[in-house]
Amino acid sequence: MAGSNKTNPTTTLRTGITPPRWLLAELTYACPLQCPYCANPIDYAKYQSELSTEDWKRVLTQARKMGAVQLGFSGGEPLTRKDLAELVKHARDLGYYSNLITSGYGLTEEKIVQLKEAGLDHIQVSIQASSQELNDHLAGTESFQLKKEVAHLVKKHGYPMVLCVVIHRENIHQMPEILAMAEELGADYLELANTQYYGWAHANRDLLLPTKEQFEQAEQIAQAFKEKVAGKMKIYYVVPDFYEDRPKACMNGWGTTFLTIAPDGAALPCHSARDLPGMDCPNVKDYSIEQIWYESLTFNFFRGFEWMKEPCSSCDEKEKDFGGCRCQAYLLSGDMYAADPVCSKSPNHHIIQEAIDSAKASALADNEKPLIFRNSKNSRLLS
């Protein structure tokens, strides 16, 4: 179990380490939906234990004291936690700006009001597609009408409304309708998140990765819309890094800004960190956030540039992208110290083209294999 190794936090100097600004509280892995691109780990079903209300309150208090200010309540579906309003209230008292990242499933008007009174700042509702049929298929649940109602209620009660749509090959053709839907629902922010291929999305990549042409067309449509709604709706566009030639500056640099706490209390520098070999992530039940952030081996592992290999170590762009994503490097090349294969300077860059070709072939095949939905049964089968 992560965190059981008490020798993990080693003493290092704190000089030059910036404090966390963002805390992502993954309250639970429980979720009534089954999105095949879910970023939760494939083996999530094995983490059954959840932190108590008191554990979460202590984590919030400690991280806030260090300077964390943006707080995301996510999961799984955070609404399945009975103590959500209590945690929101605690967060508000501490001065966090809190975000609820939800599928909208289980969000009643009563709950919306209760959370507002507790001090919740905004609600981000995810919608899978612009049509009922596709939304419900992708979510693995009937949820489309309900999500639209929730979006209306969120507006009605004075929250900034953030709509999030994860984009992939199954819904990318709906881009114009997705944008129209966001406008109709009165979204203040629209997050168009091209799928990042971790967790379940990695397992389903052949079925989810769009072609370059599809992506470019969708991007053009989104770009034109962005200009049209400037000043009314803010668009966050997450690019699909498979079609870039430089990797993203993942997490703004390892252990510099983001702190994720998994449902069982494991502290992670990024949400996939515990998939990395030998990454024994410290648990908040064993250590304070301060110890974890400054002293743990895990959080110090990829700080700075010492760990890098060629071509990154002598690259003049390393301060810009930190060599890209460690989890992606590991997932695609098997080497967590390697340059992110997305980078055209990486000797493993061909893996990206192979993935694109493989997805294209899969799209053309007449017996395409089905999507693997995110649920406990599949989680146990695959891990």
Next chain:
Amino acid sequence: MTIHPDHPIKFSPMHRLQWEEAQQKDVILYPEGMVELNQSSAEILKCCDGTRNLAQIVSDLEQKFATTGLTNDITAFLEVALKNGWIQQN
């Protein structure tokens, strides 16, 4: 977007302006983001309470800091703030 000279200016209810002890700075918080403010920007935004118009904000700040000639700087900043949705006018 320009600031209407007569209408009162109000800080947006969709954003939060707050002092951050750890950073020793005022910041604006909004969904998924944060803007760090320098002292003068923060002073201007704190005047946007929905009761004062541009001329009143200028004169209050000139008085507070015992200076004159702030009109251009304040107007320019408020236009940026309006464009970013940090403030509103009816």
